[in-house]
Amino acid sequence: MLRITLEQWRMFRAVVEYGGFNQASQGIHKSQSSIHNAVGKIESSLDVKLFTIIGRKTVLTAAGEMMLRRANYLLDEAAKVEAIGQTLGEGVETKLRIAVDATFPQQLLYKVLNNTSVQYPLLRIELHESVLTGANELLENALVDIAISGFTNKSSFHEELCHIEFVAVAHPDHELHAIDRAITLEDLKSHRQIVIRDSALQNKQDGGWLGADQRWTVTHLRTSIDMIGNGLGFAWLPKSAINQQLKAGLIKPLNLTHNNTRSAKLHLLFKDGDRLGPAARAFIGELRYQIMQQEQLATE
Structure with missing residues (x-):
């Protein structure tokens, strides 16, 4: 049988948080005598001194500091x-599985995930970072609940989320930047292109211009960015993923005759809206809201 209640531990912690018995009384709306009695009960039951008075300050003893750590836990x-x-009583799901295309702006995604977790702190989120049709395949195979992809599925609900701008880039010292005229597609053919492999296992797609005679195919967007930063080739990369490198001059846009920038759509997909739980709906609502906010800032 426990000799100390959770409420008594809570009042002990309040004294520490508010800096004294009187302040704690006002902070948690309990009488000062109740808080004194609670702390006294802990001290007498455990035969330990939790506080000492120094001047006008109520200060934890060494034993009190140790007990506070345990009480917090x-x-x-x-x-x-x-x-x-x-959560169980409300029927809230305990896990949310999301597949997100690698080109989706990461900072925006992090904000959406964090805001969703604030609403549902016990929600376990499984994030699958995918390329091209990888997210679609995961959704079709019921391995995720929600997908963000550049492609749509015939058997799934889908709505357009946003446009992603791609920029043709290379390292500032790359040979392509030494050409003193607008760069043609013929010029590109003789240089190495870095492309990202479709993460789907079946029915893979190619993305972007693939006319280069030399081509390195990688699995992750970050690898492609790193290779470009090391002068190993050129690529069309999502601008949102390379803003810092562009500003720092580590990567430079190519002066192409045409198509030096491209735009692609990303879509929100899920199988059945009626089967989505409250946390999934919160994620979708937050996703739509943050994209709308970003678009409004871009137009101001």
Whole structure:
């Protein structure tokens, strides 16, 4: 049988958080005598001194500091237990699986994921970073609940989310930048192109111009960016992923005669909206909102 209640531990922590018994009384709306009694109960039950008075300040003892760490853990775990019970009672899913195309702006994605987790702190998120039709394949095989892809599925709900701008780039010292005129597609053919492999296992797609005689195919967008930064070739890369490198002059746009920038659509896909749980709907709502906010900022 536990001799100390969670409420007594909570009042002990409040004294520390608010800097004294009187301040804690006002902060958690309990009488000062109740808080004194709670702390006294802990001290007498455990035969330990939690606080000492130095001047006008209430200060933790060494034993009190140790007990506070344990009390914090205990109270946090108790809060999680309650949250789990509430989540189960509301029918909220415990896991959300999302496939996101590698070209989707990462900072925007991180904000959406974090805001969703704030609403559902116990939600486990599985993020699959995909390329080309990889997200579609994961959705078709029921390995994810939601997909963000440049391609649509006939059997899935889909809506257009945003446009992604691609820029043809190379390292500033690359031979292509030494050409003192607009660069043609014929010029590109004699230089190495870095392309990213479709992450789907079946029915793979090619993306971007693939006319170069030399071509390196990589699995990850970050690898492609790193290779370009090391002067190993040229590529069309999403501008949102290379903004820092462009500003720092580590990567430079190619002066092409045409198509030096390209635009591609990304779509939101899911199988059945009625089967999506509250957390999935919150993610979608947050996704739409953040994209709308970004578009509004871009037009200002």
